[in-house]
Amino acid sequence: MNPRLTGTTVGLALGITIAASLASATGAYLYSLRHSDTLIDTARRDALAQSELIRSALEHAMLEDDHALIAGMLTTFGHEPSVLNVVLLDRAGKVQATARPLAADDSLRPGSPTCQACHQYPAAQRTTSRVIDVAGTRILRTVLPIRNRAECRECHDPRHAINGVLISDIDTSPIHAAAARDLQWMVAVTALITLLLVAAIGLLVRLIVLRRLQRFETAARQIAQGDLTRRVSESGSDTIAWLAREFNVMADSVSSLVGQVQNERERLEVIINSIEDGIVVLDRQRRVVAANNAFLARTGASRNELLGCSCHRDGSAPCSVSDCPAVACLDASSTQTRICERKRADGTVAWEEVQASPVSRLPDGNVHVVEVWRDISERRAAEARMAESHKLASLGLLASGFSHELNTPLGTVLACVEGIGRETADDTATPDWAYVRETALTAREQVLRCRGITQQFLRMSRGAPSTPQLVDVQDAVATAMRLVAPTARERGVRLAQRGTTTLRLRVKADESELQHALINLMLNAVQASPPDGVVDVEIQSGPAVRVAITDAGGGIAQEHLAHIFEPFFSMRPGGTGLGLFMSINAVRRWGGDITVRSGLGAGSTFSITLPVVDDTAAAIPA
Known part of the structure; x- marks a missing residue:
């Protein structure tokens, strides 16, 4: 199975990387703080031990009252690589000796900022050493009192407990530099370990989780494509195996439901296609969603050509009504009926009744219209024949009475005209009589014609056939x-x-x-x-x-x-x-x-x- 960069893979990799990086960074930060404090504590102990040594040596030199020895000792101790200065103060805060000359702004009086770093606390809370800032440099200052021992009281007032103070300043820059170097190494090593950890976790997740989950994806895709027999392997007893069993149960249920739906759909199609009336389902845009065989035969198009197309495709509507029943049905949300005229392929005219009914709003919010097209040509012809029969029945009654009443005077006129014709049959030599005879013959023809018309009306009213x-x-x-x-x-x-x-x-x-x-x-x-x-x-x-x-x-x-x-x-x-x-x-x-x-x-x-x-x-x- 080829690896694929999916959203889950990327999210999981980023999550593991960020979590491991945060954990490593937090650990490195806490370790650096602890390591720096440890180095400072070590330097404080070393400075305290060194200051004790200097104090002991100074007390011995003071007992000998050898000031040159005291100055030499301070100079010797003050030139150590990490020692910035060693200063000896009397009990009034006056400098008695120093390893290096003091700067003009380096005040050692109790009210100065550097001294207040310790004097701001009560005597019981003060420590012998503290890291302070002096002229932009962080130093470790150790302060040791020189006590007024019994052997010192020959020269000092025995009422005082302290004769002076020994101050030792040590530069902490090398300590911080060493801590920074250690932090860099630790960050580099931690980053490498983090990458290896992320890679190992990613490999384990892919082998144990992702590769097995991809089987679910493949199975789901194949089921969606129509392979309803596709299932996922259920081997194992972990959570993914349980999920595979549940997935297969769901797939079995879906396959059963799809089979039932297909069977019902086939039954519905058979039922709809057996109906002689044309049935078509339209959506709100009047696109064809479904149609039966009768409607397809009516339009002359195949199912694939018609589905998804508008009922006004190619700019021509299938019906001749100006008030579209589908549009009226969508607007009014009620059943609409229209009558339209359509020419068949053989050139004859067919009359159809279109009934558009709205379908209840579907779960997706769409509204559909079902149109039923029914050929009412025979019914319309029968109605026309019935109306014609009613008219002819009324006409027959009128014609019967009219013809009966008209035949009597027509018979009289015909007898008179024929008499005139007979009387003038021998007098054709005279032009006037010839004209009279011709007129009488014309009148006779017209009377016979009128009589024939009345006879025709009588035959029509009685339903009697004419003689061929x-x-x-x-x-x-x-x-x-x-x-x-x-x-x-x-x-x-x-x-x-x-x-x-x-x-x-x-x-x-x-x-x-x-x-x-x-x-x-x-x-x-x-x-x-x-x-x-x-x-x-x-x-x-x-x-x-x-x-x-x-x-x-x-x-x-x-x-x-x-x-x-x-x-x-x-x-x-x-x-x-x-x-x-x-x-x-x-x-x-x-x-x-x-x-x-x-x-x-x-x-x-x-x-x-x-x-x-x-x-x-x-x-x-x-």
Whole structure:
């Protein structure tokens, strides 16, 4: 296992180093103080012994009353290497003899600072020697009294106990220098010992603790990466071995819980994916957290592409509603429902209901939204059919009564018109009678047309199917154009037929219904065209006959094209919205259809397409 410089290793090494250094430094400091005191005590004992020797020699010389001997002895003792000076004072503090001349500021009177170092204490607390500062130099001063013994009383007053004082000053600089040298050596040796101790402790900690703890780290990392069978060796009976056993117990529990969570997650995914409605979970930033297969199929993206992406990826939203249900749900913290329109891959339109519900605030403080997308196209179509049925039921009741009431006067008018036609059948030589006959025939056609319309309303109201018959398309178009021509002339619009053919195109349909559809489309084109406009009527042959009626109007907006054939929808003031609805239903009953192509400012083209009856087509002159 390769060593790694981790925070624990660095902290442990620094802690051991600092602790060992502090302990060593404290020990060295205390030892240096003790060693310095020991050297001073040794010097004090030596100085005291030397002063006793000098005092004994001086007392002997004083008894001999040999002043030269006294001065010589002081000079001899004062020139020792460590002795700064030896001074003899009488009992009044006056200098009687000295080894070296005294400096001008070296006062030995009791009131001087150097003397107060001892005289500031009571006599019982004074010592024979003390370290004092004299002219910036630390010296060891030893003071010994010269007592007034019996043999001295011949010359000195016997009432006095002390005849004088012997002062010996010793330089302590060599002592402090030696102590400093010893301290340096001790610091160096202590530092070396500290480094060796730290290295030894670090090696022991690494071998006994860190290397074993790294096994925990390796095992935890591998468990986090998915290896749930990874465990730590439990050999030993120390604390780390106990920790390894507890770690393995925890790993077993975690592995069991992870297995349970995975099983529950798989069950939940199976349940969610079995739902036909699209389900997606969004976070507060509307990023996809989870989605089922139905939602993925709806978006056409894979799970990896969708997860983590915003629902407005690539700048386009998956729904067409301007009021986003997820945003409204997050703002209101309540369930929101919206209806949106979506185009399928095959171009058809699907209607979907979006229900966004907030998820309770999670432990990490985040809020999620669950959106359920349900295709309601069939339901919407069923609702539309139901509404249409209700409208048609009402219309059927009105049409039944209206047609019944209208048929009686129409029958009377038809009888009168036919009578006029019969009466004028033999008087066609006169132009006036010819005009009357032509007018009567036109009136008869219109009455028959009205009667056919009322019959159609009656059939619609009763649900009775119309009778199929072979209808000549060219004749039906010509009849419709002739009936619409008066209205076109009144509005200043011209009807023009294009696309003549030598074939008689016949279809299987109800003639009145087909004429009614053609008339409705032509009237709409005439009403949409401006004055001096042209309405083109084109017949195209093929497997299916196509009659295209093109106007020169302003066109139809795209949002209205999807509703143009719905009942009661009209863009013309006063329109009922039933003409196109009845026309397309009639055409579709015979296997055809009505389509529209339009654009704003480009006019509109309505086309009726019906299958041609092949066995009735013949090459005859048009």
